[in-house]
Amino acid sequence: MSDAATAARPVIEAENLARRYEVGGGLFREPGIVRAVEDTSFAVHAGKTLAVVGESGCGKSTLARLVTMIEAPSAGRFSIDGVEVTPERWAELRSDVQIVFQDPYGSLNLRQRVGAILEEPLKINRPRMKAAERQEKGREMMRLVGLREEHYDRYPHMFSGGQRQRIAVARALMLEPKLLVLDEPVSALDLSIQSQILNLLNDLQQRMNLAYLFISHDLSVVRHVADDILVMYLGRPVEFGPKSEIFDAPRHPYTKALISATPSADPSRRQERIKLVGELPSPLNVPPGCPFAPRCWKAEDTCRENRPRMEGAPHPAACFFPEA
Amino acid sequence: MSLLKIRNLGVEFPTAGGPFKAVDGVDVDVAAGEILAIVGESGSGKSVSMLATMGLLPWTATVTADELSFDGRDLRRMPPRERRNLIGADLAMIFQEPMSSLNPCFTVGFQIREALRKHTDLTREGRHKRCVELFEMVGIPDPERRLKAFPHQLSGGMNQRVMIAMALSCRPRLLIADEPTTALDVTIQAQILDLLTGLQKETGMGLILITHDMGVVAETAERVAVQYAGQKVEDQPVGDLFDHPHHPYTAALLAALPERATEKRLPTIPGVVPGQHDRPAGCLFSPRCKFADERCHTVPPPVQPPAIGQARCHYPLDVPAHAEQVSA
Numbered sequence: 001m002s003d004a005a006t007a008a009r010p011v012i013e014a015e016n017l018a019r020r021y022e023v024g025g026g027l028f029r030e031p032g033i034v035r036a037v038e039d040t041s042f043a044v045h046a047g048k049t050l051a052v053v054g055e056s057g058c059g060k061s062t063l064a065r066l067v068t069m070i071e072a073p074s075a076g077r078f079s080i081d082g083v084e085v086t087p088e089r090w091a092e093l094r095s096d097v098q099i100v101f102q103d104p105y106g107s108l109n110l111r112q113r114v115g116a117i118l119e120e121p122l123k124i125n126r127p128r129m130k131a132a133e134r135q136e137k138g139r140e141m142m143r144l145v146g147l148r149e150e151h152y153d154r155y156p157h158m159f160s161g162g163q164r165q166r167i168a169v170a171r172a173l174m175l176e177p178k179l180l181v182l183d184e185p186v187s188a189l190d191l192s193i194q195s196q197i198l199n200l201l202n203d204l205q206q207r208m209n210l211a212y213l214f215i216s217h218d219l220s221v222v223r224h225v226a227d228d229i230l231v232m233y234l235g236r237p238v239e240f241g242p243k244s245e246i247f248d249a250p251r252h253p254y255t256k257a258l259i260s261a262t263p264s265a266d267p268s269r270r271q272e273r274i275k276l277v278g279e280l281p282s283p284l285n286v287p288p289g290c291p292f293a294p295r296c297w298k299a300e301d302t303c304r305e306n307r308p309r310m311e312g313a314p315h316p317a318a319c320f321f322p323e324a
Numbered sequence: 325m326s327l328l329k330i331r332n333l334g335v336e337f338p339t340a341g342g343p344f345k346a347v348d349g350v351d352v353d354v355a356a357g358e359i360l361a362i363v364g365e366s367g368s369g370k371s372v373s374m375l376a377t378m379g380l381l382p383w384t385a386t387v388t389a390d391e392l393s394f395d396g397r398d399l400r401r402m403p404p405r406e407r408r409n410l411i412g413a414d415l416a417m418i419f420q421e422p423m424s425s426l427n428p429c430f431t432v433g434f435q436i437r438e439a440l441r442k443h444t445d446l447t448r449e450g451r452h453k454r455c456v457e458l459f460e461m462v463g464i465p466d467p468e469r470r471l472k473a474f475p476h477q478l479s480g481g482m483n484q485r486v487m488i489a490m491a492l493s494c495r496p497r498l499l500i501a502d503e504p505t506t507a508l509d510v511t512i513q514a515q516i517l518d519l520l521t522g523l524q525k526e527t528g529m530g531l532i533l534i535t536h537d538m539g540v541v542a543e544t545a546e547r548v549a550v551q552y553a554g555q556k557v558e559d560q561p562v563g564d565l566f567d568h569p570h571h572p573y574t575a576a577l578l579a580a581l582p583e584r585a586t587e588k589r590l591p592t593i594p595g596v597v598p599g600q601h602d603r604p605a606g607c608l609f610s611p612r613c614k615f616a617d618e619r620c621h622t623v624p625p626p627v628q629p630p631a632i633g634q635a636r637c638h639y640p641l642d643v644p645a646h647a648e649q650v651s652a
Contacts, residue, residue: 055509190365195580195590224582261514263539267562
């Protein structure tokens, strides 16, 4: 295949992904169905960052679990680098997709040395690799993420939060993945450490041409890192487009409310916030129409009865009465 | 006159490796009707200093202060019974994690009524009415039913509102909110912040907002105190702090905000907050400060006058022309 074709093909392409869970139920009772993710389509190209934003319960973490092949989708399909993902192919495809979790205090095994943590992915996925070679790669990766090689034999508790997140990033990169899923990678970190990790992620992306699926609820971080943004609400995408369009001209009322609710670090620009009433409805009984209708200030009868589709220009939004 | 006045507050915990100074020489002043934000990273002692004010630290902690007074009354010399009457009534606190601060074994209604029973002489009926009123005030729909709910039956945002209702139940004159919105989504956060500032304006109480989120500070506070490693390093009105930070730490912290970035690479602060064993001799920020020289590493810095934001620094930044600088 020519280089041009590889460049044009997205690293990950998802179509109508869905994940539903059955909860409750018994011998004679119908189980309830939680639609954690429904009808989600997106694509990420090499070297680009897609940010998935939304509030808790919007399905962003479930999406991460689908993409990293921890769970199989209930419906829809996705492909990694042109290869259709099916549970039979999980084992071989998993090394192309790796994940960094939110909390570096919980995601590293306290009883393993850093070296062992870094080598474990290789041990499992590259069983024929020699021990010396593995260690060489591990040490090289530590240098790459800005840790001192001498610390190869230390335990995670001897590192600070920021350093631990570097270890988590290093571990994710050991298998040279094409796509890195970052599940709230900086929200557990202090502000001064957060910028270090964001810089590291930026450097690594440029150096290794990685595609990022950046999951976050912090719009000020998203604005800094993302190329494209997928806004989700209650398991459904409500808007998908380039960063500049989403921030400058949001089409979905929810996106608009989300941007207006994010506090800006500029006291001279205290703006009137859009006040949303109420909270996310339970995912067990999502309203039949637009999921945002109960909290939306523009909602009319049709919103409560019919479900809007993702459509329109310049970028798709799921709303009957989009902004401008 | 300030409602809460603290001078030279110190809190020390004994640990296996020797005493650890969590708070070191912190001054706090809050007037009635004022919103003060205390910002700092984890480990900067912002929660501990307020817990010390409330008298909620474990007995192992040693609290020292030159002055610790609420409304002119000395909290240190007050008999414990009297202090307990004051705290929860005139001086109330909203804690960080609503899920773990509420008792899972009792309904939220019971927990609010308990505060009212201790601090007011309302009748049983009066207490219930006050509860319903409080729930309506903090925006909990269907209060009669929600009062009978247990914490696990409510969402995080609802529980946080219950905490706020509980703190407000006895009409406090000073409310301390410790990261009241950290666990919440942004749209709920906006609701809670609006609620707090609205109530503050309405009742004229003082409000101390402890947070690490510069956005929340910029949008709600009137005055900001910045803490670093247990010390207050700067204290300024919010607009001035964001426009002319005087302490290098404040300046570096603001520069590290992604939304203030001008290019893809963010400015960073190298290193980490000093721990128990690597506390520097001079300025605590000196190992990470790009302006530090020999004096910073060896001599503890003086506190500059209010015109220079009470910056704890030998070489404060952006000093106004008329201001008189102090040297150690």
